Amino acid sequence: MSKKVEINIKPLTRVEGEGEVEIVVENGNVKKLQVEITEAPRFFEAFLIGRSYLEVPDFVARICGICPIPYMYSSSRAMEKILEIEIPKEIKDLRKILLFGEWISSHTLHVFLLHAPDFMKLNDVIELAKIKPEIVRKALKLKAFGNYIMEKIGGRSVHPVSCRIGGFYRVIRREELEEIKKECKDKQELAKELLEWILQLEIPKTKFDYEYLSLQDPEGEYPTIGGRIISNKGMNISEEEFENNIEEFQVPYSTSLRCRIKGRGTYITGPIARFNNNYKALRGEVRDILEAYGFKAPLVNTYQSIIARMAEIYHSTLEIERIINEYKEPEKPYIEGKVKAGWGCGASEAPRGILYHSYRINSEGYVEKARIIPPTTQNLAHIEQDILMQIPEIINKPIDEAQLMVEMIVRNYDPCISCSVHAIKVKIIKN
């Protein structure tokens, strides 16, 4: 008798955007495994053509309401290379504070509102708040802190208005940062407590052999904006070499493109990749807690990505305070460049991983070509690969548990479907 297992998850919940997963297994053979993006295409790379280079950061921010800042940074970095703008340390520092604010906000959203309920077999954060009210309250405070930083320096947390090519629209005053600093100690304490709570969750320990891709900071800090692109399997390239090493491809069931390393295969980008590739650059205070609970790099599967995210939240709260202590107000809010025709690219570490942009502009500064490769686009093919590797375990479970396991694997990546289209269905049918 033939045994057919079909898993249909539609829509995929607790992810940012619209998607579905469809799996069909017959007699142990996978007949179909599709992570489908059903989010409507928005054509950013097309309507950017003909726009002024100065407009690009505000436009691309609209690709994602959850991670607008790296969109502004990767595009600005690409343009700054064309315009030969050197970003001074003070502006780099301000950019880092703002980015760490977004990591805190985005990661807290994912870790507590979207991801942690999976490890407790709960439907959502409302249910989590019933059994762990203190944890949720602390998490919300931390999330609000991330938003507060973005509101202070950016005007608002979704689509901030202060960032521009070359820096900021006005000088951010020391006093403004001092207000953020006042909050730091309290928030570091919260982050530390929440990290300890996460480290005590029941998280699978199965080892998988994955390739992790992340940036490496030129000054040896934890990666944020620009640098070499490195992997645990020997990749070490410049941002300029990204398009030659990573290829995009399309599948008929999805409105998002997907990526693989040319001649090698799929890979993971995101907090777990940053963590595994740059562990020593994490603040010592963070590593001490991790190691006290028996964790360190490399984390061995994507369920453990929740640890990397929480470690980055704690790291961010510590780094924000350090950078504010060292901050000197820049003389000019931004550096002006010389508009000329050219091509440039830039990468930054969005909450979900490497965000790569490249642009060609003409001699008057209008865009001729735009290319945007968000982290979720890069992870999509690997999400399918990850599910495939765990199929034997999935199909031996009762249908509702099998469905949850597939959903969990997808959520491990914190996929941002809005980004990937610039969506996930899971469908499981079992006979």
Place this chain on the structure above:
Amino acid sequence: MKIAIFKFASCSGCQLELLNLEEELLEIAGKVEIAYFVEASRKLMKGPYDISLVEGSVSTPEQLEELHKIREESKYLIAIGSCATAGGIQALRNWAQLEEYKKIVYLNPEWIKTLEKSTPLSEHVKVDFEIRGCPINRKQLLWVLSQIIVGREPFLPTHSLCIQCKIKGYTCVLVTRGEPCLGPVVMAGCGALCPSFQRPCYACYGPSDLPQTIKLAQQFTEKGLSKKDISLLFKKCESWTPKFKEVVEKYE
């Protein structure tokens, strides 16, 4: 009272503003039932719903079908954000050839199914209330929701950003700094954020009441802006609103 949250073509930023209400959200959740919120819960309840918040523009045949279903199932339908109220930034494709656009972005354009244009909800169904902005201001969202919950008809100010900016006492970007600020024709709601960073308003909230968009465009011409630059100023997140469209078409 059952609340549902839906999403069409958008960046998820307006739903995020709902989540960003943090502790106030938990308070609302205690007073109402969040019945359908794909981004936040695995538990999805069927309609009818008392309030439906819809983010995103209508840009695929499936979305159009779903919108009609949402309308039938909702007592109070609220469009949230520029995409749902004006077609959003992706409405920039409405001026272009769709097939050309597909070829620019996708390797296999024939696999991509979309409607000819990206449009606001109100072009297809009756919308009971609109909260503007790219993104919406969560304080406005909280205000509107609490008005409905206590049984009052919600309202929001419709005056221009200039008024908000003057109340805050910022230096005028248009007159004093001489930069092309859209504040005179844009609806208040963000808190005059751009002027607070010494940059001109770029119209995230769309047109205010009786906006003199053509007059403002003439002012920009006198200041020496080219026709192209003027059309680009009005051709952003709110470009598909009639008063902005008028300028874009006249100056393009």
